[in-house]
Amino acid sequence: MTKRIELIDVLNITDETAYKVHLANWNGENHPLDVFVRSRDEWKVWNSWRSSRNEFNRKLIFSLIAFYPEPNTWLFGGVYKVIERGRVNDAPSYKVELTNQFCPMIGRLKLKWKRTGRAKSRKFENVIEEFEVSEILKEPYSGEHFCGYENINHDFGRLEVIFTNCKPDWKTALQNVKGVYLIIDKSNGKKYVGSAYGDMGIWSRWSTYMTTGHGYNDELTNIIDHKGLDYARDNFRFSLLEYRPMKTDDAKIIEREGYWKEALLSRGKFGYNKN
Structure with missing residues (x-):
């Protein structure tokens, strides 16, 4: 029987409590997977959005993108550092910047995880052991394969x-x-x-x-x-x-x-x- 490969087997994460996990999925208009492929600047904005609940109240955001071609699959979208919690255009917002943490895995690391509930954030320490590595792509994901x-x-x-x-x-x-x-x-x-x-x-x-x-x-x-x-x-x-x-x-x-x-x-x- 093939041994399950967990996230902690491939990423060296020393302090789980420094991160909140961002679970980016369809917002009613766009799939974040399409946004990620289309524009990294636009994808950064997705990580800057802040609701009134201030979900990302830790210094780092571990971003995952719903990989809609496959059920219960998430694509790693990078680690963002929260620089400032303020307002943009009179709306709550985070000022974030992409860190160099695990950069070679951005757009390549795919994880299996069945989401429960609708919250878009999780404490990393509560879910890290649930993430299973399903695949590491040779190149960053650039769009779906031709379907016929x-x-x-x-x-x-x-x-x-x-x-x-x-x-x-x-x-x-x-x-x-x-x-x-x-x-x-x-x-x-x-x-x-x-x-x-x-x-x-x-x-x-x-x-x-x-x-x-x-x-x-x-x-x-x-x-x-x-x-x-x-x-x-x-x-x-x-x-x-x-x-x-x-x-x-x-x-x-x-x-x-x-x-x-x-x-x-x-x-x-x-x-x-x-x-």
Whole structure:
């Protein structure tokens, strides 16, 4: 039987009482795992947020990120030192800085631990022996692995991380196929059916969405121009309806795009397609 590897087996922690554990998980808008991959500066802000209860009342914050691709799994996000407890923009906040403690493990160390309760902080000494090392990645986590064409059903924010980091497995898969795709606006259920053909694979076409939010489609452009890119991040979800080899005749892709517009009623009041 394989021996369980505990956190204390891989990290030399001399004073457990100096730390509070930060359990960062979905806040209703963003997954901290996506934030961590997208921007380390933005991730630092997550460790600066302070509620009225002052959960992080010790000098060090041991940050863990809910690793949503796997249940009961947490990714190490660094140790932050609390420099000051004050206010920013008239709201309670911590001033923190990333320490050099265990830096080689940031984004690489994955722990197994089943969370109980909803509190976002724990006293380190109360939980340290419960943490089991599940994996140490070769490189810091940079986004999920390609899930297969039939399994793409991703919110804009998750795809944005993948495209920003130019994930090689996703890029290789998507730049070598044409196809028909679907964008759903989760706020109202409206649909947009689009396609990628000519010399433009799905990767190139979707890259335009990731930078503009609208891909230069008339109806989507009107929305993003008025509401901003965050509207796309909060509401747009992408899936791939069909994919074909790059040698497929463009007329076939356009024909299939028309079929899906009819099948999904994406023209008129049910969708954002104008033609």
